[in-house]
Amino acid sequence: MGSAMAIPMTPPDGAADFLTLHGWTGARIDPLAGDASFRRYFRVHDGARRAILMDAPPPHEDPRPFVTMARWLAERSFAAPAILALDLDRGLVLLEDFGDDRLREAADADAVATVPLYEAAVDLLVALRAHPASELRAYDRAELQREAGLLTEWYCPAVGAAADVAGYRAAWDAVLDRAEPLIPVAVLRDYHAENLMLVGPERRMGLLDFQDALAGHPAYDLVSLLQDARRDVDPALEDRMLARYRAATGEGDSFMDAYHVLGAQRNAKIIGIFTRLWKRDGKPRYPALCPRVWGYLERDLTHPVLAPVARWFDDNLPPEWRGDPMAIATARGLA
Secondary structure (H helix, E strand, C coil): CCCHHHCCCCCCCCHHHHHHHCCCCCCEEEEEEECCCCCEEEEEEECCEEEEEEECCCCCCCCHHHHHHHHHHHHCCCECCCEEEEECCCCEEEEECCCCCEHHHHHHHCHHHHHHHHHHHHHHHHHHCCCCCCCCCECCHHHHHHHHCHHHHHHHHHHCCCCCHHHHHHHHHCCHHHHCCCCCEEECCCCCHHHEEEECCCCEEEECCCCCCEEECCHHHHHHHHCCCCCCCCHHHHHHHHHHHHHHHCCCHHHHHHHHHHHHHHHHHHHHHHHHHHHCCCCCCCHHHHHHHHHHHHHHHCCHHHHHHHHHHHHHCCHHHCCCHHHHHHHCCCC
């Protein structure tokens, strides 16, 4: 796969024709953002009307899972962007524009607002678990192991660690039973402050980046929110939101075991992904996010349920090899 960094933020071929076909003749197309994949986003202006153009180009991207999940969420009264127009062959999707008011910036700008904003995000997850997710593919042990393995596949070589890969898999095998859901729920898998929009005058919680949704444990999205790779979440806020979620759902100690197992798994995966984005995809800003993620991971590893995984980390990645992989590789003469 080539470098996603090389893709320019110019409108894709055929965008103007696509917009004309669907009633947006002559609309202005402004770059909005790319992300950690090949997807790109543009804001479309036509007088007072605005929309978002998603460019999810084949063969690198397939917009169908996004469209399917957006409709699944909307049918259940969750705020996913309405699909205004589609060209699946070109990977073009015209979406409702949720604006620019993200939970991230709203919480950063107003400490007093942070708690109610996070309460609303937690309450949405409580509501989401009420809907059966049987039509979604299972977030099973094989997928959890594959994801956790991104740390040994990418991070360990980057920092020069000769990791015991078989021992790593065995350590996860010893704890993943704790993350088996009794009743699988829709897990959006990227539920965090930069993907939650505050929509309309009532600032309803709008959802983005849910195309990878699977049926899994309800603790996973809570971890995504409260151990946010891109924003520091105070441990006291994490504890308060966990207490709110548990009070609303009646979840007990086994839920907390699953929360920390999935927290460790997700954080190990993210460290691997951020390293891959640097090493394979030429995106050097991601390694600098790893120290925050290591902080979450190390907190999760203190929980007794994760003792086998904690032992592996103690034996294979000493503290001086945990952090920004680019900085560590440079210090060791490996970059």
